Amino acid sequence: MNALSATPRNGDLGFWMAGRTDNRPTCPQFTGQDTVDLAIIGGGYTGLWAAYFAKKLEPSLKVAVFEAEQVGYGASGRNGGWLSAMPPGNRATFARASAGGLEASRALQQEFVAGVDSVLDILQTEGINADQHKGGALVAAHTKAGQGRLVARRDADLKYGLTEDEIQMLDRDDFQSRINISTVHGGLYYKHCARFHPAKLVHGLTDTLQSMGVSIYEDSRVDSVGQDTLTLANGRVSAAKTFICTEGYSGPLLGTRTLIPINSSMIVTKPLPDEAWQHIGWKGLQCLSDSAHTFIYAQRTADGRITMGGRGVPYRYSSGTGGSGSTAQSTVNLLAEKLRTFFPDVPFEVDHAWSGVLGVTRDWNGGVHWDPAAGVGSSTGYAGHGVTAAYVGGRTLAELAFERETERTSLPWVGYRARKWEPEPIRWLGVHGMYRLFGLADQWEERRDSTKTSLLAKFGSRLAGLHE
Numbered sequence: 001m002n003a004l005s006a007t008p009r010n011g012d013l014g015f016w017m018a019g020r021t022d023n024r025p026t027c028p029q030f031t032g033q034d035t036v037d038l039a040i041i042g043g044g045y046t047g048l049w050a051a052y053f054a055k056k057l058e059p060s061l062k063v064a065v066f067e068a069e070q071v072g073y074g075a076s077g078r079n080g081g082w083l084s085a086m087p088p089g090n091r092a093t094f095a096r097a098s099a100g101g102l103e104a105s106r107a108l109q110q111e112f113v114a115g116v117d118s119v120l121d122i123l124q125t126e127g128i129n130a131d132q133h134k135g136g137a138l139v140a141a142h143t144k145a146g147q148g149r150l151v152a153r154r155d156a157d158l159k160y161g162l163t164e165d166e167i168q169m170l171d172r173d174d175f176q177s178r179i180n181i182s183t184v185h186g187g188l189y190y191k192h193c194a195r196f197h198p199a200k201l202v203h204g205l206t207d208t209l210q211s212m213g214v215s216i217y218e219d220s221r222v223d224s225v226g227q228d229t230l231t232l233a234n235g236r237v238s239a240a241k242t243f244i245c246t247e248g249y250s251g252p253l254l255g256t257r258t259l260i261p262i263n264s265s266m267i268v269t270k271p272l273p274d275e276a277w278q279h280i281g282w283k284g285l286q287c288l289s290d291s292a293h294t295f296i297y298a299q300r301t302a303d304g305r306i307t308m309g310g311r312g313v314p315y316r317y318s319s320g321t322g323g324s325g326s327t328a329q330s331t332v333n334l335l336a337e338k339l340r341t342f343f344p345d346v347p348f349e350v351d352h353a354w355s356g357v358l359g360v361t362r363d364w365n366g367g368v369h370w371d372p373a374a375g376v377g378s379s380t381g382y383a384g385h386g387v388t389a390a391y392v393g394g395r396t397l398a399e400l401a402f403e404r405e406t407e408r409t410s411l412p413w414v415g416y417r418a419r420k421w422e423p424e425p426i427r428w429l430g431v432h433g434m435y436r437l438f439g440l441a442d443q444w445e446e447r448r449d450s451t452k453t454s455l456l457a458k459f460g461s462r463l464a465g466l467h468e
Contacts, residue, residue: 008267011326014078014354015268015307016199025206027071030217031234036062038401039230039239041222041253043067044076045387046379047245048205049394051214052122057402063214066232068221072202074249075386078325078356080266080297080309082287083120084137085113085192088382088389089365089413091160098412102160108411109161115388116192128204130196131302135285137193138170138178141185144451146291150188153291166191179288180281181342193287195299196387225253225376241401244378245394247386248357251319257420259381260319260427261357265327266309267335268301269348276346277304293438296338305351308339312355315431318424327355358384361418368393368414370400377401381418 012018027043038054040047043065051063067073087094087108095105116134123132141147150169157167168189170178175187206216222230225244230237244253248261272280282288288298298308312331316322332353339348359380361367366381366389377400379393396408408414421427441456 008332008350009352010332011324011354013073013324014266014356015352016081016197017072017077018352020199020203023203025071025203025210025216027067027206027216027218029234030064030066030220030232030237033236033238034064035238036064036215036240038063038241038243039237040065040243040245041225041230042074042245042247042249043071043202043206043216043218044074044245044247045202045205045390046247046394046397047243048202048209049391050243050245050379050397051209051394052205052212053395053398054402055209055212055214057398057404059212064237065209065214065216066220066222066230066237067216067218068249070218071206071216072199075247075356075358076202076390077199078266078354079198079387080287080307081196081198081299081301082137082297083116083132083194083196083387084287084385085109085116085162085166085190085388086385087112087366087413088385090363091156093363093365094412094416095160097416100410100412104410104412106161107407108413111392111408111411112388113162113166113192115392116194119388119391120194123201123204126204126208128201128208130198130201130204132194132196132201133285133302134192134194135287137190137287137289138175139188139190140175140179140181140288140290141187142183142290142292143445144185144449145445145453147185147187148451149291149453150186154188176281178281178284178286180279182344183341187291189286195285195287195301197302222253228375239375241375242377243397243401244376244380245397247359247380247382249321250359250378250380254378254380255420256319257423259359259361260315260421260431261321262360262383262431263312263314263316263322263355263357264309264384265312265331265335265353265355266307267332267339267350267353268307269305269339270351271304272306272346272348276348279346280343293441294435296335298339306339306348308335310335310338311435314435315428317428321357322355325354325356327353331355358382358386362421363418365416365418366393366413367416367418368396368400369417370397370414375401
């Protein structure tokens, strides 16, 4: 069956969460009053990792996590399932902003490399099965211009701390021996990346934290954070320290112009038969993306499906977050068509489509912040590289708040602040204009078999602050 003729399930927090209906942890709603040593707002990866490391640092702490919906409701339960070593932001900007310069930015990169294996080690230690597998990541170039960008990208990766062994250029034959994409010119292979099941990870962390004595509350939205006090619809909490870990949903607590929710959409196929996988390959279970300006990200799941994500409609006016994640049929068709061009000889059906939001600052650089006077901290702005960033950011927050000086607490994204986003409607026009430029640039390069990146894309990248 042609993928475009399928009518997939749409929304419902996405494929990962929909398959966990009977396996979710049980978390009560908060009511009344309480006093805690540490209150964490947000039941996604950042908040859960912050709680984990706070309890590891000081096991006697009374820690509570407050989630407005259900754990994993946001990006943590809907993402593409990549545990990658890419930091959230422009490494050149971090180098310029830090007194440590290039070496500080290299240290940030190396911390994210180490973070991939650290997460995998903890999952093994805690007995969390999230279908994790470290197969690396492949980046496909479909045009000569795209291949040229990957050469430059590898040069930048080497400059900022990756080694020759950790990132390799591939020619067409070498790439196709790993994943048989019909249109590929060549690509890159990154050693440090693992695929996983997002909802299994968030639920596994929740179970682990509950066994450690952390209180986790769902349907418990925090309306405001005052001096040592959290105000909820059904109660109040006194907290010695508070972490705000709400990523793309941070506007009400951190300010609507501090970071905005950028939308990303995904599809997943029904399980493919063995003969399809024999044609595709993908035996190494690598994560997959491409060098297009309107890039995709994908994985081969543990049950033999392909997931693929991309931007679709990138931003909702006035920072809308999209609720349970239904996505437009035009976006479903766009992603399905992209998958069809990758593997034109493989029939498939789209089984589920969904969307979610990621937090983006004005220059796309994330940051970890701790104010000891106020007793409030945050880690946000992951810009699509959130899984490892949530681990490093949550761990760093705990170390900062409980006065542990580590290699993480001096990294250049600690204390980094981007300038504010423009007000509406300039913000909406700017984001949509940027992605429109990227789409036109992809069309220009493909139609002309261009060897050089389109000037439209260069203008869009500079507008967004994406160049290194």
